[in-house]
Amino acid sequence: MSRESLKTLLHPFASGTIDPPREGERVLFLGAEAGFVLPEGFSASLSAVQGFRPLYRQLLSQRIEVWPEIEGEDYDAALVLCTKHKGENEANIAAALSRLKAGGLIVVAGGKEDGIQPLRKHLEGFGFDIRHMPKYHGVAFWFMRPVDVSEAVSKFAKSPVRVDGRFHASAGMFSHDRIDDGSELLASRLPTNFTGDAADFGAGWGYLSVELAQKSPNLDRLDLYEANHAALEAAKANLAENCPNAPARFFWHDLAAEPVKDRYDLIVMNPPFHEGHAAEPSLGQAMIKTAASALRGGGRLMLVANRGLPYEPVLAANFKESGETCRNARFKVLWAKK
Structure with missing residues (x-):
């Protein structure tokens, strides 16, 4: 605006x-x-x-x-x-x-x-x-x-939308009426039986967090960071409905400008890349740098992005190792190790 x-x-x-x-x-x-x-x-x-x-x-x-x-x-x-x-x-x-x-x-x-x-x-x-x-x-x-x-x-007035029979989301949230295709691709590659401290950067209404908590029910901690307050409130409700025992915490947070105090073994994210109507990868690049500083040594980042977005250079510059897990016609799943 x-x-x-x-x-x-x-x-x-x-x-x-x-x-x-x-x-x-x-x-x-x-x-x-x-x-x-x-x-x-x-x-x-x-x-x-x-x-x-x-x-x-x-x-x-x-x-x-x-x-x-x-x-x-x-x-x-x-x-x-x-x-x-x-x-x-x-x-x-x-x-x-x-x-x-x-x-x-x-x-x-x-x-x-x-x-x-x-x-x-x-x-x-x-x-x-x-x-x-x-x-x-x-x-x-x-x-x-x-x-x-x-x-x-x-x-x-807008009532919450039921998504996939499992989630609630509302107008103004990212992908409020369906599961995002990119997030779904990343979810298919999330680890099973992960134990440790995990975070979801740009968690939206909680889809990736629910998927991670269900695939790895013994994780030690799951922290959700989201800049949209209404989406974060929806994520709280969606985690409570789908994973009531998940050790989740919720942070209303600007990942591009506010430091993250805790440290993690795994961070997952589907970073936003639009500013207005144009593709603008700088926000995702800033979130990658924040993730690098928030991971413990040996910790891993998993992210999904549109195929054309240039995230590989910033991954290479901020992590010891990085690469691509998979891709389809529209998206790619990238990984990096601290």
């Missing part, structure tokens, strides 16, 4: 088109990101919500009051910053409608790539009186919360 969309979101206030919330009022900011400056006269208290750990930490550094999940209700207004995930945007709209007082102001903004226009038209279909304006290569629209929002909330 660029800062352009942040400026788009606040432009209706900055331009004087709508009055800013005043002192004593409470504003809920969903999908909040750092880097914004509140317009003159915007003196209400702001409660930001951001479940992605790197963005959460940026908001903290800006001294913004922020939570990973929504706290409280009866807000006077809401700001919704859209993302590229349609389901996440709709869920945030449903949350804003549910948490605001009747008559409260809701302002939504995003770019074309965020589906802002279809979202506005969808809301207009519920009879909401929506005003909008383009600015900074995006669109902001706003409306007052009606008394009865039950139809819109029921349409936009």
